[in-house]
Amino acid sequence: MTGDDTLKEIEEAIVRGNKERSAQLVEESLSRVDPLSIIQGGMMPAMEKIGDRFSCGEIYLPELLMAAEAWDGAMKLLKPKMLEAGESIGNIGTVVIGTVQTDVHEIGKNIVATLLSTAGFEVHDLGVDISASKFIGKAEEVDADIIAASAIMTTTMTYQRDILEHLMASGLRDKYIVLVGGGVVNQKWADEIGADGYGETAVEGVRVAKELLSRRGGG
């Protein structure tokens, strides 16, 4: 089997969300293909395909999560090899994401986190019910580029504004791109609180994250 065939098979296994098969193929191919080529030639095209299919409604969250699991399994095998060889995986940016204080809704946030991760971002998912200071503390700790805050209710979206006000108060506003999203959030609200970006859907959120990061000079 040629290297190209192997990469194609890895791509297909990830698209199908077959974690065992993709891991087996990656393991077998490591003697013939270097890790970076596996990622760029097999795994990333798979996630691009998955992202496209998800955004046009051909597949749904379960299929996306299964593909992401297959991706994670393959990466676990590749990372040590890359470290041994002194290679860097290189991510396009670092995102701290969570659902705001008093809000425990997580599906939308989880989808965005998964899509960001598979789009090449390093994602730190803080979970739900996260205070402004926790968002900022984590962003400082991991030297994030983006803070992404989800809120699903009219009474919790005000905590998105808190994040921006805390950033202002601590003199960190310009350091981070702040993205907001969630059921009741709209562009008007994002503008009103001074957020940098808003995505009506998860796919749109990822597109905005990439665009804002590239405008800033990252990514």
Next chain:
Amino acid sequence: MVSFPEILERATRGPIMSSKDFDIKVFIPKVREVVEKYKIRYDPGTPCPADDDLADRIYQAALDLYADVGTYVIDTERVIQFSREEIEDAVYEAPKEAYFGEGPDRCVFKGRKADDSEIPHCHVGSGTDTTEDVALKMVEAYGRISKAKTVSIPSVTSFGPLKSSAGSPVETLAGISMMRTGREGLRRAGRPGMGIINHMSSCAQGVSTIAASNPQFGARQSDGWLIAPHAELKIDHSSLNQVAYLTSWGANLGQEAGPIMGGYAGGPEGTAVVTTAYCFHGILVARAIYHLTYPVHMNYVCSTTPDMLYVVSTSSQAVSRNVGVPYYALGYAAAGSATKQYFYEAAAYLLAIQSSGIGIEDVHPNKAVVTNGALPIDSEFTCSFGHGMVGITRKEADQIIKRLMETYLSGIKNPPRGRILTECYDILTMRPDDELRRTYDEAIRELRGLGIRFK
């Protein structure tokens, strides 16, 4: 039926599991399994199927699902589990009627059947974000619609100059204020006894809901409180506290569940099953005697696309045929208020749910995310439709829906914004302006041309 104290016991003694494991290892595989086992298929060419066998298979799939999955408790990280027999007992024992309101305004909300000739329960209003200055007028306008049996009052997220936040004292004050506003608005409409059945739309947290529910502020046992789960099939202590308080008082409890199509439930088939399974969760865990469902599309965040109409139609049929509890659905239109597209989307959604045997509520414009985006004319439309379309069958509804979709589906991605209340109503008289009246009359005329009757 398993008692509420027993539910709480299971919430603290059930199997321990992380939320992620519940989603990924338990919920998703089981949904996929039952969809396959019961051969549930979605046909985009039939948004409102007239297929009793499909409805019954969805019901059986939902039973299998809930018996295996149960309800996840976020705070204890445990699962409340039920046997299939316990679920079936609960369905058998669940009240098939709910009574709301007092005096001459008292009404009964009954379960219906698909294709039947009963007038559906017409519920009006909206918990959409509304500014304090127009909230009273909105409630009064809703109350004046004589065909409306029960009402939702707006969500107000401010208290004077203070902006409300979940769990903050301002939320408690906003909730109390809105409770008083709701009662006063209905009194001004001449319907002081009308049941408000969406408490507490202004409160996200249990503590503020309970505070604002104190009878001294106007709440009555004969109103209704909606207990919301978290997607999918999860509940938290905040909601269970509301259930504990309200069951102790003997108030009417309802469930509001909004499964996400494209989320953990997967496609339309899985979402139809999960939407049905919420009914079991509602009866057992939320102690609901009435049920509001509002499945929503993950990408379009509305519910008038063909797959969403299939979800709400088939799950409603599954519930109306097999459970028979008071059940109604809330749709989200992509189009903004005061547009023709809104009325077309609303008509399609109402056709799907009325023919499928459940109660109706105003379809919310603009995906319910625009402040002051709901209009009283939406409620007039709902009630006029509900009474005019008595006896509509699923087969007839499906045909009209398909013709309606030809007019609005291309506008779902980039819908018209429309106009909000303060842009198209005289707030003093609460009358629509000439432009809105023309739009409405034109929409009605065109909808009549498609076979829709209004009364």
